[in-house]
Amino acid sequence: MSVLSAEVRLVKAGATKIRYPAELLSDDGTHLVVRAPWAAPGVRDFGFVRFEPGDVFTEHYWRDRWYSVKEVRTGAGVLKGWYCDITRPAVAGGGEVVVEDLDLDLWVSADGRTVLRLDEDEFAESGLADRDPQAAEEAVRALDELELLARGGSFSDLLG
Known part of the structure; x- marks a missing residue:
């Protein structure tokens, strides 16, 4: 049985940040x-x-949600936590x-x-609210939604 692969590309301000x-x-x-x-x-x-090297990320992306969730574990399988990126909905295809x-x-x-909200200063400085107010509103709503799930104890249910 072959393993299916994909390439993940994270874009920020129009440029590829990591692939x-x-x-x-x-x-x-x-x-x-x-x-x-x-x-x-x-x-x-x-x-x-x-x-750090050896850590394993199980990454959840949605085509209809404004975030991704990355479960982070050590190489030995010990759960460190979840890092959530607020993003536009994922676009996937062609691997x-x-x-x-x-x-x-x-x-x-x-x-x-x-539960820590991160980079709110970077978000404010990005100018997204001026360039694309609807996207900025969706981003803040997504962050609020994830924080509510995390503080309510039902965060792991999100990942199915």
Whole structure:
């Protein structure tokens, strides 16, 4: 049996921010799931979590939602938490998943006790509210929705 693959491309301000190969786990036409190792070089220490070589990301993308959710585990399988990117709905086809990062992010720790809204200053400085007010409104709504799910304890239900 062959493994299906996909390339994930994260776009920010019209330019490709990162591109990496991933294993396609499922795609029902609306929600698709891929798995990939930590793709950036070296360690990224956010203070509340470290992403490092060996970490495995199970990434959930939707074609009808303004976010993606990445479950982050160590190479040994220990859950670190979930990193959520606020994005335009994913565009997928031809072996590629493309998402446009809208600067807002949410972190949810493995135990669910820590829920952090991230990069709201970057979002404000991006000028999206002036360029595309509807997209800015959708982005804030998506961040609020994810935070509500995380604080309500039903976050893992989102991932099915």
